[in-house]
Amino acid sequence: MPDVGEGLTEAEILKWYVQPGDTVTDGQVVCEVETAKAAVELPIPFDGVVHALLFEEGTTVDVGQVIISVQTGAAEEAPAAAAAAPAPVAAPAPAEAAEEPAPAARQPVLVGYGVSQASTKRRPRKAVPGAAAAQNGTAAVAVPAQPEAAPAAAGLNGSGSGHSVGERPLAKPPVRKLAKDLGIDLASVVPTGEGGVVTREDVHAAAAAAITPQAAVPAPAPAVPVPVQPEAAAAREARETRIPVKGVRKVTAQAMVGSAFTAPHVTEFITFDVTRTMKLVQELKDDPDLAGLRINPLLLIAKAVLVAIRRNPDVNASWDEAAQEIVLKHYVNLGIAAATPRGLIVPNIKDAHTKTLGELSTALSELVGTAREGKTSPADMQNGTITITNVGVFGVDTGTPILNPGESAILAVGAIKLQPWVHKGKVKARHVTTLALSFDHRLIDGELGSKFLADIAAVLEHPRRLVTWS
Structure with a gap:
């Protein structure tokens, strides 16, 4: 998902114009998305065959996420294979399987950003020595070996955050600003978002933990479920309609409040x-x-x-x-x-x-x-x-x-x-x-x-x- 307007962080996929197996050419419009400012048509920047659509219509996607994968190499794979979901990056093979990492294959392209050599979900993590990339038939990612053996706790940073050593924590710009305002080091925050992304709730939880000693936090009382009468819920739904505020309406509301x-x-x-x-x-x-x-x-x-x-x-x-x-x-x-x-x-x-x-x-x-x-x-x-x-x-x-x-x-x-x-x-x-x-x-x-x-x-x-x- 490209940044189609300055300051925008997400867009909603309104309509796909292609399906898996379709042939696309450089400059062809493949989908229409709605940002907080307008509806925009996105062209594909290369020739190939659509391998998979990674998000359905009506889904809101963050800028930078892969939304479509396309096979751009020689047409050796049958079009039927294009309908399959994109293969994930293979886990590192045992050291005995290969002496050197396998060469990186061409990954599906992020519309508007050129060829990506990374996983479609998040940046690649460093691997143990001797690890080799596995081939998956569609695309492969090489996992480079490290010059020194990684410590047993390489996945932790000493505070239990779950971030790799030396890796910049994953978080959206508003979350980074929130952490900065609250004086929270993102590297010390335990991420709970999909793909290891730090959320606003994670930052608030870290801030609360920093203020209140752990021992002083009382054990929460067991939740007592409150029965909801189906008739009452149905009656309420019949009397109300809830409309999600997003896209143009969301940014208009925010702008008007800010202006007023x-x-x-x-x-x-x-x-x-x-x-x-x-x-x-x-x-x-x-x-x-x-x-x-x-x-x-x-x-x-x-x-x-x-x-x-x-x-x-x-x-x-x-x-x-x-x-x-x-x-x-x-x-x-x-x-x-x-x-x-x-x-x-x-x-x-x-x-x-x-x-x-x-x-x-x-x-x-x-x-x-x-x-x-x-x-x-x-x-x-x-x-x-x-x-x-x-x-x-x-x-x-x-x-x-x-x-x-x-x-x-x-x-x-x-x-x-x-x-x-x-x-x-x-x-x-x-x-x-x-x-x-x-x-x-x-x-x-x-x-x-x-x-x-x-x-x-x-x-x-x-x-x-x-x-x-x-």
Whole structure:
């Protein structure tokens, strides 16, 4: 499983496009996976015959684990052999079996990482002198002999951890950070995870043991099973549905919590007349020079935001916590919140400030279409500066949007409705909407935020300013 996006540690296999025995070629897509940011198709980087699929669809796999094995050598093995499970690394043979270790055969390839000479489960352990690698018919791994005999307790490090001497304990980055924060040496932790991986529970157990003397720990009372009435369990299940939070929904939840409690949010609202903008939308739809383009109010709202940024460039910034600095951006990567079957994502239009109205229309259409198909790449969701979320499509008047992490502001667009409005001294039916702007008060003070929001409204109330202010 390759790292298809910076900082991602796992992905869920959504669909396999190949089966054991199928022939694959370099660059052929073999599966689709969903990370915490998007669904991504994975190509195979070589030619061969699929030997085995190591995980089923719907399984969440850590980055770095082998998910598919492929026979890339001469076609000496029958395709039927490809359906068998991959053979594990053979245990070291007795010293009398061979004088020297057998040569290492080519192992199945980890997609995106080239050829691996290690076991598919974990890194190879050192063997006793004279050990030789066994051949398994598909692939073999050589176990090198050691120059000196290993001590009898080579599998222990003196504290009963079960790690090999000199071997770096296996643990995910978050677990390593947890151990560092708690002052726990991973080499002293007894791993209980599959393949000898240290888990969070192992670290917490080691920390508790370090604080509480072993003798002071009272013997746990025998567990008394609590009978569960089948009728009660069935009734509860009939009244509830549990949905696992993973992938896009999981990272969205984490990001929103982090944003809400780290960036000081301020939200301002403005309600105004957009009748002239609605008339302009219709005129642009009828313009033969714009035939084939998707013209809608969101397009002109996006253009109005870009114009307002040009007039108030300090709103386009980010906060550098480490340096305690405000970073002004001289580019606008305009995010558009998109609801997809997998959850809310916010891809952005790169360098939106450089695009014409027609180019902006094309970029919006492509962005929304790709998001709905679930094909948005992680790169399309990185480095956004300001976001627009259109809650008006659901008939909602307004809201208080939460900032996309790392961005300075987010604009919520409410429903555009015919309402009684005072126009030129008379009450008339006019198209009216409400905008809500949430911004990071560390970057944007009340005056700047108010001017920015007022400029957006002024452009949409009198859209000729799209030309005069651009």
